[in-house]
Amino acid sequence: MKPSLSFLLALLFFLGQAAGDLWDVGPPLPSSSSSSFPGVDSGSSYSSSHSSGGRGSVSQFFSNVTGFVDDRGTCQCSVSLPDTTFPVDRVERLEFTAHALSEKFEKELSKVKEYVQLISVYEKKLLNLTVRIEIMEKDIISYTELDFELIKVEVKEMEKLVIQLKESFGGSSEIVDQLEVEIRNMTLLVEKLETLDKNNVLAIRKEIVALKNKLKECEASKGENAPLVRPSPTPGSCGHGGVVNVSKPSVVQLNWKGFSYKYGAWGRDHSSQHPNKELYWVAPLNTDGRLLEYYRLYNTIDDLLLYINARELRITYGQGSGTAVYNNNMYVNLYNTRNIARINLTTHSVAVTQTLPDAAYNNRFSYANVAWQDIDFAVDENGLWVIYSTEASTGNMVISKLNDTTLEVLNTWYTKQYKPSASNAFMVCGVLYATRTLNTRAEEIFYYYDTNTGKEGKLDIVMWKMQEKVQSINYNPFDRKLYVYNDGYLLNYDLFVLQKPQ
Numbered sequence: 059m060k061p062s063l064s065f066l067l068a069l070l071f072f073l074g075q076a077a078g079d080l081w082d083v084g085p086p087l088p089s090s091s092s093s094s095f096p097g098v099d100s101g102s103s104y105s106s107s108h109s110s111g112g113r114g115s116v117s118q119f120f121s122n123v124t125g126f127v128d129d130r131g132t133c134q135c136s137v138s139l140p141d142t143t144f145p146v147d148r149v150e151r152l153e154f155t156a157h158a159l160s161e162k163f164e165k166e167l168s169k170v171k172e173y174v175q176l177i178s179v180y181e182k183k184l185l186n187l188t189v190r191i192e193i194m195e196k197d198i199i200s201y202t203e204l205d206f207e208l209i210k211v212e213v214k215e216m217e218k219l220v221i222q223l224k225e226s227f228g229g230s231s232e233i234v235d236q237l238e239v240e241i242r243n244m245t246l247l248v249e250k251l252e253t254l255d256k257n258n259v260l261a262i263r264k265e266i267v268a269l270k271n272k273l274k275e276c277e278a279s280k281g282e283n284a285p286l287v288r289p290s291p292t293p294g295s296c297g298h299g300g301v302v303n304v305s306k307p308s309v310v311q312l313n314w315k316g317f318s319y320k321y322g323a324w325g326r327d328h329s330s331q332h333p334n335k336e337l338y339w340v341a342p343l344n345t346d347g348r349l350l351e352y353y354r355l356y357n358t359i360d361d362l363l364l365y366i367n368a369r370e371l372r373i374t375y376g377q378g379s380g381t382a383v384y385n386n387n388m389y390v391n392l393y394n395t396r397n398i399a400r401i402n403l404t405t406h407s408v409a410v411t412q413t414l415p416d417a418a419y420n421n422r423f424s425y426a427n428v429a430w431q432d433i434d435f436a437v438d439e440n441g442l443w444v445i446y447s448t449e450a451s452t453g454n455m456v457i458s459k460l461n462d463t464t465l466e467v468l469n470t471w472y473t474k475q476y477k478p479s480a481s482n483a484f485m486v487c488g489v490l491y492a493t494r495t496l497n498t499r500a501e502e503i504f505y506y507y508d509t510n511t512g513k514e515g516k517l518d519i520v521m522w523k524m525q526e527k528v529q530s531i532n533y534n535p536f537d538r539k540l541y542v543y544n545d546g547y548l549l550n551y552d553l554f555v556l557q558k559p560q
């Protein structure tokens with residue numbers, strides 16, 4: 059069915075309000091009854107009568123109507139049209155235009171409806187969140203400033219997203235405006251909160267993360283600024299041309315021991331047999347920045363976020379934050395030695411120890427900014443690696459592929475990169491990537507060494523960070539994320555890889 063013109067115009071008017079920029083018909087949208095209509099003479103009696111749309115115009119148009127009842131009781135009416143010839147061609151043009159417009163309108167309306175629906179869902183969630191924060195506001199339990207810092211960071215991030223969304227809507231959607239106000243309000247609320255239950259804060263943070271992701275999706279669904287290289291090729295595969303970028307960090311949480319535990323490592327176990335299995339580990343060093351004594355394991359990311367259902371273990375022999383976990387085994391440098399060990403994460407006992415031949419240790423060639431990490435384990439699609447230096451290499455990075463069961467060295471590569479001038483390193487598909495510090499806000503992936511080809515070279519990929527120093531970087535091939543320990547905060551980055559041409 060074809061909508062009537064006045065209906066169409068009313069809707070057009072609404073659309074103009076709701077999504078001005080979505081409309082791409084040339085002339086400006088009608089904002090009053092006398093404005094022009096595409097393809098129709100605005101001065102003609104037809105357009106003015108139609109576009110004014112009401113009953114008044116009809117009587118005005120057919121103003122010269124006379125009626126009377128004749129002798130035989132029949133009602134007689136005569137009408138004088140102001141124009142002598144009926145402008146059929148104009149009506150046809152008008153109908154044609156109306157048809158074209160209604161089609162275009164349907165298309166645009168369905169788009170707008172889609173966005174509006176999405177936004178109203180987020181709006182509800184945000185409201186829910188606000189209500190819950192208000193409830194929490196009344197609680198008086200424990201308060202940790204750090205958790206608030208995290209919430210503030212996340213809310214800020216969300217605020218930015220909404221502003222972006224708003225811009226892409228041409229700044230004219232009431233709903234997005236509302237969303238923005240509510241997020242601002244939430245920021246204020248969070249700032250005002252002084253007494254809070256810790257677990258509630260974390261639950262809220264979890265929701266914020268989810269909300270943020272959905273906002274991102276909404277943004278991406280507009281298709282205009284879709285991220286360039288993700289998601290294919292499939293994670294876990296090496297059919298790509300190497301790392302080309304990293305996302306901004308997302309703050310997962312503060313390590314469970316707190317703010318003063320600035321040194322450590324964290325990550326997600328990678329099992330080549332069960333790649334989608336979840337096992338997260340967090341290993342903050344003691345405050346001396348050297349002894350690895352306690353670590354925690356979580357079976358889901360939710361448990362980790364809420365600090366619940368953790369298995370906490372104690373060892374007395376770990377050194378530095380070069381730890382990695384692969385196939386349910388944790389690999390560590392043994393305290394005060396060049397020995398390395400495999401800890402079975404089912405039994406939590408040392409399954410194997412080996413000496414890493416010629417490896418320098420005890421701060422002979424650790425990374426810049428991070429002590430006691432002369433021996434740094436790495437996991438990638440191909441298995442277990444160790445990054446270290448030797449006296450013979452004069453401090454340059456040496457990469458060895460290890461047998462992850464026996465810890466025997468399978469193969470070794472010698473790079474030209476001095477290890478103490480890099481801040482950290484990780485492996486992806488047999489390629490070593492090293493970082494260096496640009497400033498207090500950013501690191502840079504500046505160097506690579508490809509063990510597949512023996513080639514090495516420069517890169518300039520900026521990695522934003524929360525805090526000044528990066529203590530460790532661990533890569534998970536399944537979710538293709540970096541797990542970074544940043545002065546006590548646990549950060550996540552998505553890696554972007556170069557897609558090979560088909």
Ligand SMILES: *[C@@H]1O[C@H](CO)[C@@H](O)[C@H](O)[C@H]1NC(C)=O
Pocket residue numbers: 121122138
């Ligand atoms: C109505 O018609 C009569 C003649 O039929 C004419 O004299 C008069 O001016 C018309 N009135 C209007 C308002 O057009």
Ligand SMILES: *[C@@H]1O[C@H](CO)[C@@H](O)[C@H](O)[C@H]1NC(C)=O
Pocket residue numbers: 182183186
């Ligand atoms: C609000 O949050 C509560 C608690 O998580 C949940 O049970 C409820 O379904 C949420 N409501 C909406 C509309 O999202």
Ligand SMILES: *[C@@H]1O[C@H](CO)[C@@H](O)[C@H](O)[C@H]1NC(C)=O
Pocket residue numbers: 236239240243
């Ligand atoms: C934002 O907060 C102010 C004052 O706290 C309140 O009056 C206003 O209604 C809030 N707006 C929304 C959209 O929640």
Ligand SMILES: *[C@@H]1O[C@H](CO)[C@@H](O)[C@H](O)[C@H]1NC(C)=O
Pocket residue numbers: 303304305306
């Ligand atoms: C790399 O990623 C960052 C963060 O997502 C983005 O701001 C930047 O534009 C990207 N750089 C390139 C060259 O794609």
Ligand SMILES: *[C@@H]1O[C@H](CO)[C@@H](O)[C@H](O)[C@H]1NC(C)=O
Pocket residue numbers: 385386387402403404405409
């Ligand atoms: C760890 O120990 C358990 C129990 O002894 C054993 O079943 C499992 O195979 C071990 N895992 C590895 C990877 O050696």
Ligand SMILES: *[C@@H]1O[C@H](CO)[C@@H](O)[C@H](O)[C@H]1NC(C)=O
Pocket residue numbers: 461462463464
């Ligand atoms: C590691 O060593 C074990 C025992 O010698 C052997 O069975 C296994 O195949 C080796 N794995 C690799 C990847 O070389």
